[in-house]
Amino acid sequence: MIGPVKNSARMLGAACLLASAGVVGQAQAAEVVVKTLNSGPGGAMVFDPAFVTLAPGDTIKLVPTDKGHNIETIKGMAPEGAPVVKTVVGKEETLTFDKPGIYGFKCSPHYLMGMVALVVVGGDRSNLEAAKAVQHGKLAQKRFDPLFAQVP
DSSP states (O other): OHHHHHHHHHHHHHHHHHHHHHHHOOOOOEEEEEEEEEEEEEEEEESSSSEEEEOOOOEEEEEESSSSSOOOEEEEEEEEOOOOOOOOOTOOOEEEEEOOHHHHHHHEEGGTTTOOEEEEEEOOOTTHHHHHOOOOHHHHHHHHHHHHHHOO
């Protein structure tokens, strides 16, 4: 009876290996939907959500729920070497974040109205102080303060 038990153990081990390989093979990057809104959480001209945490390789799907908005990197508010982002106004876009760090974004047409967002990718916070030091208009700064308070 040792033979069948040994074979059963091998089969069980092989099944576990295949099952775990299947789970690993199915792992995918996460996608977060960020809407651009004329009015929403936090007032007029907002991203929803305005604070996003991602793992490297995750994506943001920018959905222009209300037209007339885009997303653009704010100079000085991205990790060194990260690509500059500037999407087309009113166009749905998907952005992939591979480089860990802190990213600050604005809606170009509504930046003066405080339409900003903060994205944290991975565990690297090395550019946090530089991002906090960037100067903004009164409304944008008022919205960034509570976003920075959420950075883990």
